[in-house]
Amino acid sequence: MKYNLITILGPTAAGKTRLAALLAHRFNGEIISADSRQVYRGLNIGTGKDLDDYIVNGKQINYHLIDVVEPTEEFNLYSFNQMFYRAYDEILRNNKIPFLVGGTPLFIHSILKGYKLGKADFSKYDELNQLTDDELKKILLQISPKLHNTTDLSDRDRMIKAIIVKSAEEEPAKVKINSLVIGIKYDRNEIKKRITERLKKRLKEGMIEEAEELIKSGLTYEKLEFFGLEYKYLSLYLKGELNYNDMFQKLNSAIHNFAKRQMTWYRKMEREGIEIFWLEGADLEKANRIIKDYYFNE
Incomplete structure (x- = not known):
């Protein structure tokens, strides 16, 4: 078989997690999250864990690398690679197909390109x-x-x-990965609309209260800001340095810019020779066909 991994990537708010869960259900897979913030316990609404997305027809799709470290602990690219290969081996032992899913392009790139990382x-x-x-x-x-x-x-x-x-001293990648890569994209106005709607929804679901709880639990404002995007602007709001409207506008704009940077990364991957099969939106049927035609038939 040509491929030994299926990767689902795309900008934030594209619907990657739900599409991946539906595909994992269809093709007997498990999901490895490639998200630099969802690894942390307690960072739930702000990082968009949306764990309900992993339930398909009443069945829980197994996921890995979510809620695996405390927010006070160090987590970096090396940590991600170590955990990825452990999860990858476990999924293969379960006779399932591994799906790498997420929006942290550096993490995805490190696996697709087999970065040599040392401790x-x-x-x-x-x-x-x-x-x-x-x-x-x-x-x-x-x-x-x-x-x-x-x-x-x-x-x-x-x-x-x-x-x-x-x-760090170089250490070879554990396994030669050759991934089938499926990308979700939308036109610029549509992704902006999706980002803004999702931000409003998360604020209603208690994103500010989540940040307050993290501070009460002993996390510093500086550490909260370190987690970036939502937590950076929530920290500034809770410290009284931004009013609610400014916090919303600045955060919304920052997420739009983040989505643009993600797409820049993915275009860079294509220039390096990584083939990405693009979907217009989270098109389940087209994704099904791509996996059948390329993952199983090559």
């Missing part, structure tokens, strides 16, 4: 912390000249962690 040595943190911001920036750009995540260059803590992770 990061965070004991170097204090040593690097002695350097100036400019010195850190210079080191990071030497290690990674085409740095995609510009926030790594604007935040001192992220610069230090990025240097440690990117300079």
Whole structure:
């Protein structure tokens, strides 16, 4: 068989999780989440876990890499890869098809391209912390000249962690992955509309209250902001630095920009030779046909 994984990707609010669950139900699969924030316990509404999406015709579709670490714990690309290959092996042992699903393009790219990652040595943190911001920036750009995540260059803590992770000793990927990749896309206005509607829904479902509970549980405002997007703007709102309307508008705009960055990543993958079979919207029937024609017939 040519393929040993099915990947479902697309921008935020595209309906990836539900489509993947329906496909996993149809083709006897299990889902591995490729989301850098859904790994954290307690970050539910803001990260869009939508666990009901994994129930199809009363049956629970097994999922992996959701609710696996505490928000106070360190989780990075290396952690994701370690957990991915463990989950992947477990799914194969269950005689099921693994589906990689999500919207963190770096995580997806690391699997599709078989990144060689080594365990990061965070004991170097204090040593690097002695350097100036400019010195850190210079080191990071030497290690990674085409740095995609510009926030790594604007935040001192992220610069230090990025240097440690990117300079880790190489370790080969566990398995040669060859994935059938299915993408969901919408025209720009439609995805903007979906994002705004979903944000309003999440606020009604208690997203602000969720952030308040995280603070009450001992999480700092700074750590909440570290989780980005929803949690960043909710933190600013709860600290009184933004009023409700400004929080909503700025957050809505930030999510729109995030969706654009996701699509930029996916186009980059295509330029690198990763073939993506695009769906116009979460088209279940077309996705079914693609899997039948390519996953099983090649």
